[in-house]
Amino acid sequence: MTAPTAGRTSVTERGSMLARFDxxxxxxxxxxxxxxxxLVVTGAALYFTPLIALVGRRELVERIHLYAGIALPxxxxxxxxxxxxxALRRDIRRFxxxxxxxxxWLRVIFQPQPKRSYTRxxxxxGKFNAGQKLNAxxxxxGGLVMLASGLLLRWYRPFPLSWRAxxxxxxxxxxxxxxxxxxxxxxxxxxxxxxxxxxxFGRISRSWAERHAxxxxxxxxxxVAREAEMxxxxxxxxxxxxxxxxxxxxxxxx
Amino acid sequence: MASPGxxxxxxxxxxxxxxxxxxxxxxxxxxxxxKKKARQPDAPGxxxxxxPIGRRAVIAILGLGALGIAYxxxxxxxxxxxxxxxxxxxxxxxxxxxGGFTIYTITGGYPAPxxxxxxxxxxxxxxxxxxxxxxxxxxxxxxxxxxxxxxxGWRVPNVHWVGVKLTDLAKHAGARPEATDFWFTSFDGMxxxxxxxxxxxxxxxxxxxxxxxxxxxxxxxxxxxxxVPGMFGYKSIKWLSHISLVKQLELGxxxxxxxxxxxxxxxxxxxxxxxxxxxxxxxx
Numbered sequence: 121m122t123a124p125t126a127g128r129t130s131v132t133e134r135g136s137m138l139a140r141f142d143x144x145x146x147x148x149x150x151x152x153x154x155x156x157x158x159l160v161v162t163g164a165a166l167y168f169t170p171l172i173a174l175v176g177r178r179e180l181v182e183r184i185h186l187y188a189g190i191a192l193p194x195x196x197x198x199x200x201x202x203x204x205x206x207a208l209r210r211d212i213r214r215f216x217x218x219x220x221x222x223x224x225w226l227r228v229i230f231q232p233q234p235k236r237s238y239t240r241x242x243x244x245x246g247k248f249n250a251g252q253k254l255n256a257x258x259x260x261x262g263g264l265v266m267l268a269s270g271l272l273l274r275w276y277r278p279f280p281l282s283w284r285a286x287x288x289x290x291x292x293x294x295x296x297x298x299x300x301x302x303x304x305x306x307x308x309x310x311x312x313x314x315x316x317x318x319x320x321f322g323r324i325s326r327s328w329a330e331r332h333a334x335x336x337x338x339x340x341x342x343x344v345a346r347e348a349e350m351x352x353x354x355x356x357x358x359x360x361x362x363x364x365x366x367x368x369x370x371x372x373x374x
Numbered sequence: 375m376a377s378p379g380x381x382x383x384x385x386x387x388x389x390x391x392x393x394x395x396x397x398x399x400x401x402x403x404x405x406x407x408x409k410k411k412a413r414q415p416d417a418p419g420x421x422x423x424x425x426p427i428g429r430r431a432v433i434a435i436l437g438l439g440a441l442g443i444a445y446x447x448x449x450x451x452x453x454x455x456x457x458x459x460x461x462x463x464x465x466x467x468x469x470x471x472x473g474g475f476t477i478y479t480i481t482g483g484y485p486a487p488x489x490x491x492x493x494x495x496x497x498x499x500x501x502x503x504x505x506x507x508x509x510x511x512x513x514x515x516x517x518x519x520x521x522x523x524x525x526x527g528w529r530v531p532n533v534h535w536v537g538v539k540l541t542d543l544a545k546h547a548g549a550r551p552e553a554t555d556f557w558f559t560s561f562d563g564m565x566x567x568x569x570x571x572x573x574x575x576x577x578x579x580x581x582x583x584x585x586x587x588x589x590x591x592x593x594x595x596x597x598x599x600x601x602v603p604g605m606f607g608y609k610s611i612k613w614l615s616h617i618s619l620v621k622q623l624e625l626g627x628x629x630x631x632x633x634x635x636x637x638x639x640x641x642x643x644x645x646x647x648x649x650x651x652x653x654x655x656x657x658x
Contacts, residue, residue, distance in 0.1 A: 169477050169593070177482055216428035223427075257428045261435025269443060273526075277632035282447045285527030289446030290439055 136326035138340060140247075140318040142207040144199050149319060151195040156302065158188040163295060189270050192263065214247050215256040221335070226250040247336035258301055262294055269294070447527055454529050475522070475530055477593045480627060484592050485562040485613050493581070493598055497557070497618035500548030507583055507597050513538045513546065516580050518603060523639050525606040525628075535601050537582035540574045544619060553619035558600060558626070561615040567626035568635075569602065569609065576643045577602045581614065604644060605637040 141149070162185035165175040175181060199205045221243040228239045240249075248256070269287040276284045309316040315332075318324040329337045442449070479485075493510060496502040518535040540556065556574060558567040569579060579602040583590060590596035595612020602609040608628040629635050 167476065169475065172477055172593075178479055179482060216426050217424045218427040219424050253428055254431065257431035258435065261432035261439075264432075264436060265439030265442075268439065272443065281525060281634070283443055284525065285450065286443040286446030288527035289450040290442035293442075294439070 137323040138326060138329055138337075139322060140324040141211075141322050143322070144204050145208050145211065146319060146322060148195045148199045148208065152192065155188050155192050155195075156298075159185060159192070160299060162188065167292070186270070186274055189267060193267065211247070212256075215253050218250065218253060219244075219246065219335070221245055222250040222253060226254075241331075244335040244338075245333055246339070247333050249332070255301065255305060258297075262298060265290060266294055266298070450527050451529065454531065458531050475594070476524065476526075476528055479562070479612075480564050481562045485560075486592065487561060487597055487613070491561075491597060491615070493614065494616045495543060495547045495619075496616075497620050498550045498553035499544070499619050500550065501546075503543075503547050510538060510581065510583055510598065514542060516542075516578070518578070518580065518601070520601075520603045522601075522607055522610070525608055525633060525637075533585065534587050535580060535582050536584035537580035537598075537601065540569070540579040540581055540600070540617075541571075543581055543617070544571075544574075547619070549619050552621050554621050555619075555623040557618040557620050557624055558611045558614055559616040559618075560595075560611055560613040562613045565611055565613065565627050566624075567600065567609055567611040568624050568629075569600075570623060573602075573605075573643070577604050579603070581617070602637070604639060606633070606639055608633055609637045 162181050165171045165181050166178070166185060172178070199208050222245070225240055225243055225245060228236050231239060269291040272279060272283060272287040273291060276287075309319070314324060314328050326337070329340075477484075492504045492506060494502070494504055515536055516539045519532050520535065522530045522533050544553070544556075554571050556569045556571070558569070560566070569577075573579070579600060581598060582601045583596075583598050585591075585594055585599070585601075590599055595610075595614070598614045599612045600610045600614055608626075611626070623635070625635065
């Protein structure tokens, strides 16, 4: 394989490690994680009677919960508001698009276990599988609903009373769902230490990608091939230009 | 997912033989597929059959959320009724709206009653009262088994209440005929409420010293709180220490914070109610 352009490090280089998440993505993930933890702890202290009695300071807890909730979308917005968010934007497009393999992956969810794993191992899954895509959609949509219902609970005056009751209903039940989904997310991360480490350090092994994200690996290899090809074309063009200059320059030369 | 050749190919322009067709992942591009691709030029190099399901899922969740806010009140009521049989086991209390109280306080914590607690009844009365809890308990009592419905949507069905009817207490204190409204204050220093004489009559409001089969606990507003059946919970002021009979209705804490003065859950007083001839006046 031809060496890619100098200055840009290719994804498949540097041993057999691949760049899975860049700095911006990891920063967004971990600020979100911290804010989410604050929301869960303060939310529980506002909701469960024994905890209410234990923690007290309701006004302070309420204020922390409110500000943490309002702050939750900020890291994502900041990350998306500049050129530094290109990797994140690309991954969001990946979350959005479902291939036929993704749909197959989801359809076999009720197959008994060894069979399910065999089926899924044969599928050409991209960087994210259907479970991760569903999780992303849930966090995005559910997060917005939590934000809207939470704001409505805080600033309820302009709205009908029944909306406040409805917002309480939505906020409470969706919070329960969020805790379940995020608990599942954490358990799965703990079960796959390599994937978890890649959320800290950004890189993951080629063998992991072969097992979990073969179509992504194809994509990366194709990108490397393209870059190499481009580099050779650029080099070729430069040679031709030099050649042109050389031949065109002669007659006019003194 | 960027499959080879589907990105904006600068290589195609670089010459070297045939121009690369705008073609996804090596499949033969049929005319229909080519058209489909042309219609979504910003789709990031996805193979045919890739669908924006993520976006659809997000939109669906947003729609469900809006529906939940608009109609969740009724769903929550149904859930509370379903979970009521489980309530004694304590399991239901772990579920939102499972029939347990969500205990609010508008100050930092749950205020402790002063050691020399007395319930004061004064204002437009002939015999102002300073009642200890045993003195209140010695008065003729009223028992109720009624729901506690919070304005924020949760409800505790079939709560047992024992207390003295507010109107009986007013009579006991010798309310003067010009007294038209009650004004309540709490020893937490912030919570205030009001109720018209007519609303007290219509609802059968009680000054409660027992709730859920035991003396009213500190969290629930003990030793003495108000309970107004048929009205949202914010009317049932907790940590009650002072009842004043007045001739002008004033707004309480929650009414100043935007909740309606008319707190009837049904939106209007119970239809079975007959206006007592002596205190006929408009609803607040």
